[in-house]
Amino acid sequence: MPVALITGANGGLGRAIAESLATEHGYHVVIGSRNAAEGEAVAVLLQQRGFSASNIQIDLLSDESIREAVKSVEAAHGELHVLVNNAGVHLEITETDLSTRQLLNQTFQVNTFGTTVLTEACLPLLLRADTPRIVFVSSRNGSISQSLDKDWPMYGVQHPAYKASKAALNMLAVRYVEKLEAVGGMVNMMVGFHPDARSPEVAAKKVVEMATLGKGGPTGTFIDANGPIPW
Template sequence: MTDSPITLISGGNAGLGLATAKRLTKEHNHHVIIGSRNAEAGAEVAAELQAEGHSASTVQLDLESDASIAAAAKTIEEKFGRLDALINNAGVLLDTTDPPLPIRTLYTRTFSVNVFGTACLTEAVEPLLRKSSNPVIVFVSSRMGSLVLSTDSSTLWYKIDYTAYDASKAAVAMLAINWNRRLEDIGARVNVVCPGLVKTNLAGGVGAVQYGVEPYEGAKRVVELATLGKDGPTKTWSATDGDIPW
């Protein structure tokens, strides 16, 4: 058990998730639980943070496996008895694969991780969030899921043709709205964040290497919303440069 806030980050072993974990441990004294599909990769990250004097552990977490999700939730319950923050970070962008995936495969695989897996994980740890005195959920999303921006022909987001990814991120916004409603009774803060274009493997297909920010910078708004106090905002969608329309 620990008095520090306990935060689970899906996809926490690389990219934006790893940067978020580092900022939370080093700047906010959170105990971060690295959710990693590859157990060894998660263990390496946790060991690195521990060696630097920070509080971290790991769980094997595959969003396409109900057994993995259930085992991760059980491990957190047994070790900590609660969860203070859930950062739904893990996701895939498959619209740019070469050769292109068949349309049904593209949508099935994209939604399996980005929507179905995210919903299953949130459902599994909801009882642990209810045991927190300051529960927070952050859904990492993208402006490309905004219905307002995607229907405005003057915006960049209108022109980018990532149909499966866009649709999945619009669905993630609805997940956030629903969990905000479900957890209203305990005063949880549930928000959506767009980290912007970040230099990660996920975003490589949209010019991230040339135009994106470093993951540590991209994690800024995620960390801000993961560390909200009880009087913080809820049911918002934002980036570092301001609010995003639904």
């Protein structure tokens, strides 16, 4: 049975992705979440419905937590077929008294640094699998071309920490395109999942599609539900 690890899977988009992979595609889903109790609750509900699921606690701010989580996946499964990097923060959508440096640091620590540390730690397990896939849940806000487009509805919205963290993540994702292509793996960056725009269940469909690609599928793409968008 193929194994998928989804971060931030205790609710919202991450949970919808995990439920779809388990119930519609026959994956064992590993519910990754910072809140272990919430992650366990999602895994138990799937198990009670007859699907294969487990949970692990992952704090993207802690290298030790990431190491222990990956060790747990290795001990239980030996390999990893799919990694969905869904967890992230957007501190600028709420009022905050953080300084500019604090805002940048806290945003990058989760969205960019923690996600990359986890992906790097999972790489050996992914390389053991047949046709490994990584999906980075990124953002249209990480597109420089889009951010300079005066016709874009979000043009001029001042969320510099979030935008920069996602732009950096997109570039770091390229490393894994190169790492996985030698074994026929695929890495894609997905955007367009703002909760006001579509439900988690609808938004999850394209992520799941990219997480279940067969051999020879697209890789290195920056896309939304309608196809590629400019970087």
